[in-house]
Each structure stands twice: as C-alpha cells, then as structure tokens.
Amino acid sequence: MIDWILLFSNAAQEIISPTTAAYALAALGLAIHFGFTGLLNFGQAGFMMLGAYGFAIATLTFGWPVWAAILTGVVASIVFALILGIPTLRLRADYLAIVTIAAAEIVRLLFTTNTFEPVTGSANGLQGYKGGFEALNPLLLFFGENDLIGFGPWVYNPYDWWVRIFGWSLVALAAFITWRLFKSPWGRVIKGIREDEDAVRALGKNVYFYKMQSLVIGGVFGALAGMIFILPRAVVPSNYQTSLTFFIYAILLLGGAATVFGPIIGSVIFWVLLSFFSGFIARAVEVGWLPFLSNVQAGQLRFILVGVAIMVIVIYRPQGIFGNRKELAFVK
C-alpha cells in the first residue's frame, strides 16, 4: 500500500526547504533580468556557481570569516555580470542569451577541470566550509546541537533550522528590495527598456547603464541563491549544468515573469510538485501499479510530469500564477 501520509509530508517539507529558497532567489534575480528588463540571461547557473564557489573557496583556501566569504561570492558575480554585459548589452537581446549560456558553461568547466584541483576540488567539489556559518547559529543558545525542533512534517535539528531561517530571510529581503525598486522611477525606466529601448534612449536615459545595473542586481541575487543552495549540501560542479537555468526559467514562468512574488511561490509549487511526483511514482512502482517501468525509469518520469504540468500552465495561464491577465492581452 502507498503511504500517503509520508508522501504528503515529504512534499510539505519542500515548502520551507533551503533548496526551494535558493531556487526562489535565483528566479527572482532572473525575474529582474528577463521579466522586468527583457534581458535574456541563460546563464543564471553560472551566477549561482560563482556565489557557491566564491563562498566555499574564500572559506577553505583563504580561511576568511563568513561575511568576507559572502562578499567574495557577491563580488565574483558582479565581475561576471560586467564581463558579460560590457560587450553584449549594446547589442540585440539575443546576443546576451548566447553569451550567457556559453559563459555559464565555461565557468562550470573551469571549476571542473583538474588543473585547479587543489582549490576547486575538481569534479568532486568542495565541502567542510560550513563551520563559520554553523558557529553563527543563534538557535544554539537555546537548544543542543542534536535537539529536534518543530512540529508536523517540519522537524529538524538547529543547523537545519538555521539554514532555513537564513535562506528565507535572504529571500524576503531580496523580494522587499525588488518590490521597492519596481515601484520607483528607476523601475519605470527599466520596464520602459523592456518595451522599447530606443524610445527610452530618445527620452534621455542612459539605457546601457540601466541594463548593466539590472544585470548586476539579478546576478548578485543569483550568487546569494548559490550560497543558500550549498548550505545543506556540498559544492558539486555537476549541479550547475544548463538544466539548472532552465528549471529556474520554469519556476519564473510558473509564477509570473514580471512579478515579485511569482518566482517565490513558483519555486514552492515546483518543488512540492516535484517531490510529490517522485515520491508517488517510486511508491507506485514498488507496489506494482506501473509494471512497465523500472525504478531507474521512474526516477526520470517525474521530470516528464513536471514538464507537462508547466506546459499546461504556460498554455492555459501564460502570464503565470501572479501575472496580470490584462498585460497578456497585448502580447504581440
């Protein structure tokens, strides 16, 4: 028999999981790029990777404190944004797409290559960088290291809670900043650029500079997302393949591209569905409901189901869950 309680509780765990927070923050960065500014960034995985490796390498190789490690990741992503933006932002939007997708792969291969193994750990990646972050955990003032805290499906030790609190606080802060920015005249210029950059240029705005600012902000959000992503796991280069960027795009379209809360809710829905599907299919194969599938095949089926779910949403609700229906009436 299928243990439905277990399935649902596993899915419910994803609502607050740090991975969900990381994807939400990365999608928010992409919303700034794609949804608000119209920049086709297909290299968000590269920004996440720089955040993750910047944090880990600053801690492990240089022995820097947490704040300096975070700063390292952020600075790395800013430099990456400038390198991508300076040659391409003057060109048409599609050039940025090509350059970002290639640059993200270059970054991944650089971190994977054996040449830099002492620093990057090559294909094995890095671990053991969490000490400084663990030591900052305020929950340890009240609880023992191995105490279990929580209720219902959400019962974790203090470190796991600390990662969740930190991750979601960062998401909340980023969402607040984004919301403020896009209610301001700055946001108006950015949205104008998405609609027609020549018109905005004719009104005396330095379009290139605004696009660069947008690329940097979204990229920094991506780098911070990369840091949240590695707190519950190790840094492994194969996690940052192009498919990561496409999952983030899926989340963005699910929630609504030009919204602040869309990417966050989109990420929650994406992970809850993914967890539920994979749990359900694995159990269904075990109890013999799907005799034509092996366990390995079942593991892949969840992505097919998520793909179908996203297609249904994009066809029947193309503005996303939070998008404005009115906006869509005019899409060319």
Next chain:
Amino acid sequence: MSSSAGAQGAPIKSTGLHIGEPAPGVKKVDPIIVADNITRTFGGLTAVQVEHLEIPRGAITALIGPNGAGKTTLFNLLTGFDKPDTGEWTFDGQGISGIPAFKVARKGQVRTFQLTKALGLLTVLDNMKLGAKGQSGESLARALFPWFWRKEEQAIEERAIELLTRFKLDAKKDDYAASLSGGQRKLLEMARALMSEPSLVMLDEPMAGVNPALTQSLLDHILDLKTQGMTVLFVEHDMHMVRHIADWVVVMAEGRVVAEGDPHEVMANPAVIDAYLGSHHDEDLGNLDTGVMTAIKELADDDADERKE
C-alpha cells in the same frame, strides 16, 4: 481651434527666417541647428551628403523628399541614433556631433519615431512620467528610498496629467499604452516627448497611419508647440500638412538638400519637381509613379485655390 490659428483659421506663418536668396544651405537669421558636411554611407550607397544646413529657431521646418532621399537617416544622425562618416553640427551653439542619443535628448532635442514607440505594457501615465528629465528617483541608490523622490514624483504626475488633458488622453491614463489606437499612440508619443521640456521637437512622419479625424488635432498640437516657443522639425509625406503648417521647407533628394524655401515657393522650384519626378519628366511620363503625380497635382491645385482666396 489652436491658439495659433489666424482669423480665417489658417495658422500664422513665421517669415523672414533666412538671409539672402532661398537656396540649399541658405543662412538663417537665428539657427538652432547648424550642420556642415554631414555624410553617411551604407556600403556603396551614400544615404546622406549634406554640405550645409541651418534649421531656423522658433519655426516649424518640414523636411520633405521622395522615398530614399535620406530624410530619416539625417534625422537619426542629428539625434545621435546613428553615427555619420563625416560631419559636424551644433545645437544651440554647442557641438553635439557624435554624442550618444540619450545625451542629445538631455540637451533639449527630443524626437519621435516613424513607427510609433509607445511603451505598450506601461500605463499611459507611466509613459508620460518616463519622459520627465533629471528625476532623482531614477538613480538606483535613491530608488530604494521613496522619501527622496516622492515630492518630485507628485509634481511630475501633475504635469503629466495636465499634458494628457491637453492631448485628450487623460481618461486613458491608467490603461496600458498598448490598448490605444494608432493615432492615440502618436499623440501619446508627442505628449511624452514634451514631458522633457525640449527646445527642439523632431517628429518623424507624425501623420503616418493617423486617421483623418485625428489629423486636425495633431496639426493643432504641432502648431501649439511653436506658440509655446519650441522649434519643430518634421519629416512628412503629406503635402497638405506641409503646406498648411510649415514655415520653412527643406527638400532632400538622393541624400542632398536640393532646395529650401517657404512652402509655396519651394513647390514651384524646378529642382523639387525634378526630385519627385526625375529630371527627364517632360520627356517620358510612361513610368511615372502615380502617387507622386497626384501629390504634385494636388499641391498645384491647392496653391492656386489659396492664392485666389
């Protein structure tokens, strides 16, 4: 009717703009743009080759010429949207050749486009507010702190609504610009350009695709710009409009300025007829473009009518 309309409903024309005989490159009493030796080639094609051109201040100047004469290219060059191969020009006495479009706009020279560029998924009001110059809330650092720019934003909004009322778009202020009709978008684009308080307004085919009902109102708005002390330079194919509102006409053909003068005289200039009809027009009319022919005929008729009145 507009405030600049004369007793018979015809607009008051500015005269005495030039020094000496009207000819290509003639000196103006008070030029706002002085251009020298501008060339722009696309591969082997010389799109623009202007030796000297002055645009009179405080008047409405029309830039006309057959298709492919280089009018829009010259527009793009003057506004910084394209870079010339050679050439120098000044705006209000400052050299602005080769500086980027956004800086040209900041100096008070604002343009519209042949294919209207309304920002579709911004509301009409947001389109307008975007036009205002020097907003402190447009800097990233201050954008996060509304108390720095809230007052300024209110003032901009008031000015935007005032302009929208003048252009009869105030009822639409909260709609997306994409929901406007073609003519309304032209109006919005013009109103948005005015938000930047320009001294020179450059309109690229303001009448293209506008239905006749809106034509008169657009004309009045252009005439209003002059009454408010702005200079207007526009590209247009509609000869009625040119004759109706232009104080000065510059005719281009094959990249050069072939004639200049007041609208009535310039139409009679043999160089203009050559430009539109080809220099051998009296020998063979077989391949004539009927559209151009009608335009010229209409002009001649109009001219005759007006002289009678």
